[in-house]
Amino acid sequence: MSNLPKVIVKDKEDIRTNHINWDEYFMSIAILSSLRSKDTSTKVGAAIVSDEHKVLSLGYNGMPIGIDDSKIPWAREGASELDTKYPYVCHAELNAILNTERRLKGSTLYVTLFPCNECAKAVIQAGIKKVIFLDDKYHDKTYSIASRKLFEMAGVETSQYLGRVPLIDFGDVKYEL
Numbered sequence: 001m002s003n004l005p006k007v008i009v010k011d012k013e014d015i016r017t018n019h020i021n022w023d024e025y026f027m028s029i030a031i032l033s034s035l036r037s038k039d040t041s042t043k044v045g046a047a048i049v050s051d052e053h054k055v056l057s058l059g060y061n062g063m064p065i066g067i068d069d070s071k072i073p074w075a076r077e078g079a080s081e082l083d084t085k086y087p088y089v090c091h092a093e094l095n096a097i098l099n100t101e102r103r104l105k106g107s108t109l110y111v112t113l114f115p116c117n118e119c120a121k122a123v124i125q126a127g128i129k130k131v132i133f134l135d136d137k138y139h140d141k142t143y144s145i146a147s148r149k150l151f152e153m154a155g156v157e158t159s160q161y162l163g164r165v166p167l168i169d170f171g172d173v174k175y176e177l
């Protein structure tokens with residue numbers, strides 16, 4: 001008996017259509033990575049890829065290494081900002097940049113949420129040349145406006161991923177649009 005999932009393709013003979021394309025592949029990896037996040041409201045995943053289509057690094061939003069994340073709030077609101085997740089959580093893009101010692105110059109970042117201005121600065125400093133994002137739900141926030149400015153001035157190309165997304169279902173954790 002095999003534990004491999006059954007492969008279903010529409011046209012096995014047509015090599016142009018019987019596999020997923022690069023963007024689908026890498027955005028799916030970013031989406032899968034997002035499911036590692038313990039954030040209960042927004043799980044973000046990131047994959048950094050070379051111009052030779054090699055995965056250089058992965059990341060998701062989480063508390064810094066060594067921090068007992070059961071002792072840190074995951075809340076969006078609290079008595080003070082210190083009682084929320086925001087001052088503590090490390091964003092997916094920053095984690096992906098820091099999770100490798102490889103050279104990221106000229107690479108592409110696939111991320112499930114448009115980067116904030118702090119991550120935009122790290123993306124630029126790392127030499128990442130292209131950002132492909134899935135969601136842009138904070139488009140009108142000041143930090144997103146600042147990100148767009150920074151990317152434009154630094155010559156980082158950005159584009160929204162409008163392709164197919166996988167339905168990932170682990171039962172209690174799933175990804176669906």
Ligand SMILES: Nc1ccn([C@H]2C[C@H](O)[C@@H](COP(=O)(O)O)O2)c(=O)n1
Pocket residue numbers: 039041042043044060061062076085089090091092093113114115116119
């Ligand atoms: N580009 C981004 C934006 C946000 N994050 C993280 C930070 C938080 O854990 C979460 C956002 O939470 P919300 O305010 O939507 O409850 O996503 C990130 O990793 N990358």
